[in-house]
Amino acid sequence: MTGAGGVQFFWHLFDPRGALLIALIFLPLERLMPTDENQPVLRSGWRTDVAYFLLNRLPAGLGLIVLVVAAVLAGDILVPPTVKASIAALPLWLQVPLLLLLADFVFYAAHRMCHFVPVLWRFHAIHHSAENLDWLAAFRIHPIDQMMTKGMSLIPCFTLGFSEAAVAIYFVFYQWHAILLHSNVRLPFGPLRWVLASPVFHHWHHADDPRAWNRNFGAQLSIWDLMFGTAQMQHDALPRSYGVEGEVPKDYLAQLAHPLRRQRGVGDRIAASEEAPFRP
Numbered sequence: 001m002t003g004a005g006g007v008q009f010f011w012h013l014f015d016p017r018g019a020l021l022i023a024l025i026f027l028p029l030e031r032l033m034p035t036d037e038n039q040p041v042l043r044s045g046w047r048t049d050v051a052y053f054l055l056n057r058l059p060a061g062l063g064l065i066v067l068v069v070a071a072v073l074a075g076d077i078l079v080p081p082t083v084k085a086s087i088a089a090l091p092l093w094l095q096v097p098l099l100l101l102l103a104d105f106v107f108y109a110a111h112r113m114c115h116f117v118p119v120l121w122r123f124h125a126i127h128h129s130a131e132n133l134d135w136l137a138a139f140r141i142h143p144i145d146q147m148m149t150k151g152m153s154l155i156p157c158f159t160l161g162f163s164e165a166a167v168a169i170y171f172v173f174y175q176w177h178a179i180l181l182h183s184n185v186r187l188p189f190g191p192l193r194w195v196l197a198s199p200v201f202h203h204w205h206h207a208d209d210p211r212a213w214n215r216n217f218g219a220q221l222s223i224w225d226l227m228f229g230t231a232q233m234q235h236d237a238l239p240r241s242y243g244v245e246g247e248v249p250k251d252y253l254a255q256l257a258h259p260l261r262r263q264r265g266v267g268d269r270i271a272a273s274e275e276a277p278f279r280p
Contacts, residue, residue: 019053022179026135030184035199035238039132039184049136051252059143067151068158075159084161095166099156100220103170107153108224111217114148122259123148129248129255131241133203138182142259150174153219177220182206193235197222204232207239 027041075084087095114124123145130137141149153174157167180187181202189198197218205216215232218224225231249255 019057022135026179026183026185030134033186035184035186035203039134043132043134045130045132045140045250046136048250048252048255049130049140052139052141053136055252056139056141056143056146060141060146063143063147064151064154067147068154071155071158074155075161079159079161087161088163092163092165092169095162096169099162099166099170100173102156102160103153103174104219104221105224106155107149107219108217108228110149110152111219112214112230114145115214115217120145120148125244125246125248126255126259128206128242128244130206131208131243133182133206133242134184135179135182138179140255142256144259149219174220181219188235193222193233194226195221195223198235200235200238201233203238203242204234206242208241208243208245209239212239 030041087098090098114120123142126142127140127145130140156162157170162170177197181197181199183199185199187199189196189200192198193201197216197220201216201218201222204212207213212232215230216222216225217230222231222233226233249258
């Protein structure tokens with residue numbers, strides 16, 4: 001995919017029709033098959049998350065476009081044309097799972113860094129500050145954090161020569177699966193949970209429980225957490241509470257500025273997770 005193609009591919013981030021479609025699908029789903037039947041639609045923090053939903057796509061989208069252009073240029077310089085041609089020549093049914101494996105591994109590594117590198121955690125903690133999880137909470141992401149996690153996972157898409165069709169399929173899956181993971185929708189994955197990340201899997205990643213901190217880093221797949229010993233695979237119960245230790249501002253603009261201030265408590269969170277791993 002060329003730099004121009006990558007930029008054009010991301011222009012849909014600014015299309016409000018996509019946001020409307022997401023709301024029309026997940027609002028009724030969370031009423032029809034809720035995980036937490038007592039959680040209201042207008043739960044705590046909903047105004048802040050609506051602001052992220054409506055406003056964040058501009059700064060985050062521009063940042064991702066810059067990363068895509070840089071990734072395409074880096075691929076042209078660093079990746080031999082024969083490698084890119086070989087990948088592009090693979091059938092689509094091979095390209096998509098290969099891209100999923102590579103992109104999710106990069107996401108796993110970047111996401112794990114965001115929990116263990118204090119300066120990165122300052123930005124990522126904004127996402128974890130949500131005290132209720134639903135489809136809207138998926139959008140509470142600081143733009144810099146989104147460039148670090150989602151942006152890094154897109155590097156294989158645009159450096160290695162994957163076809164536009166494979167990148168499009170991966171991106172659609174990533175977007176909708178990410179919203180599903182945060183949603184208040186009861187959807188058991190059964191045996192698939194050992195391969196694909198489920199809503200319960202990701203809800204435990206957000207748990208306000210020191211025993212479950214820094215677990216379940218995978219975005220689409222659970223296999224990397226199983227492989228590297230960071231999986232918390234409880235599937236028959238959800239956390240009692242979500243959020244982070246310490247004070248995080250409640251409104252959108254204050255949260256964007258918050259990571260730029262000096263933060264405390266990150267070391268305590270990391271130490272607690274290492275000393276008391278959660279093994280249900």
